[in-house]
Amino acid sequence: MYLLFSARRAAMEDLGEMECPVLKRLLKDDGAKCLLLDCRSFLAFSAGHIRGAVNARCNTIVRRRAKGSALSLEQILAGDEEARGRLRSGMYSAAVLYDERTPDSDTVKEDSTLTVVLNACCRSLARSPRASLVPPVCVPGGYDRFFTEYPEFCLKSKSLPPLSSQSSMESACSSCGTPHHDQGGPVEILPFLYLGSALHASKKEVLDGIGISALLNVSADCPNHFEGAYQYKCIPVEDNHKEDISCWFLEAIEFIDSVRDASGRVLVHCQAGISRSATICLAYLMKRKRVRLDEAFEFVRRRRSIISPNFSFMGQLLQFESQLLATSCSAEAASATPTSPFIFNFPVSVVNSAYLHHSPITTSPGC
Known part of the structure; x- marks a missing residue:
């Protein structure tokens, strides 16, 4: 357990940052090679996210045993077959993580979804036989800051009407x-x-x-x-x-x-x-x-x-x-060793110089 904690702490200390203007340029120039991981909830992601981002699934269904066993990127991306396929094929060159609004890498919480995803990325990098791999980076200020600065690079869901009360529904009907x-x-x-x-x-x-x-x-x-x-x-x-x-x-x-x-x-x-x-x-x-x-x-x-x-x-x-x-827990226990490593091989020189700096339950007859 101490070794696992130390590895997590080391991953957090090595977490780099990618400022919003740099991410915007990366998405514009080479977005297809960037694995952009949205570390927010499914509801938040559905309401709006950066274009091309994949929702990192780390809710309780996925994380139930995260404290006792490490999650892999394949588990986190389960359900996004396209992203997993590109990952297996080595088509991604860099991994960029963001949450809602964490201001910088020093304030990322150890029990946050971003940390779980970061550790999964670092484990994939550690298994890779290649040298000079680029560690994952996070976006300071998260989605809030990026949307404020570059809304044209974000996808927002159609504005949803406020939930109506039952009385207003009946009067409308x-x-x-x-x-x-x-x-x-x-x-x-x-x-x-x-x-x-x-x-x-x-x-x-x-x-x-x-x-x-x-x-x-x-x-x-x-x-x-x-x-x-x-x-x-x-x-x-x-x-x-x-x-x-x-x-x-x-x-x-x-x-x-x-x-x-x-x-x-x-x-x-x-x-x-x-x-x-x-x-x-x-x-x-x-x-x-x-x-x-x-x-x-x-x-x-x-x-x-x-x-x-x-x-x-x-x-x-x-x-x-x-x-x-139950199925998720069994899958986590059975997949301690992934069948194929995930590799990020974005050239270090490019990254460093060009990019880095409710409704009640009721009986409803006939419904």
């Missing part, structure tokens, strides 16, 4: 005569994943307008209106406490992945887009983005404020979360 769950259109959860209602799924102009190529119908009685025009998959479950929706999680996740891999977009819907389809979207985020249920729930609720999986479905999601935690 009664004033227009349209159920609240059918107002507006499907909401974007991820660039390839949308959540909506059966009414949204029945309007071809709506589907074509957002580029939908497939629909995941999470109901036993909602019709598939455009067979032949889109790819369909049905999960025939009712919205009640006796249904086992969790037995469909992996099949649904694989279907969504297949649409994503084909560069398509999938609309997940049930009758109202409140309980069943929301449950599937939550399970997808938990599995593929490796986030806890509460974080996934808040993420989806910010986009569709009326989601409310029934009590049984929430219990099944909590059980799914426990399974993911």
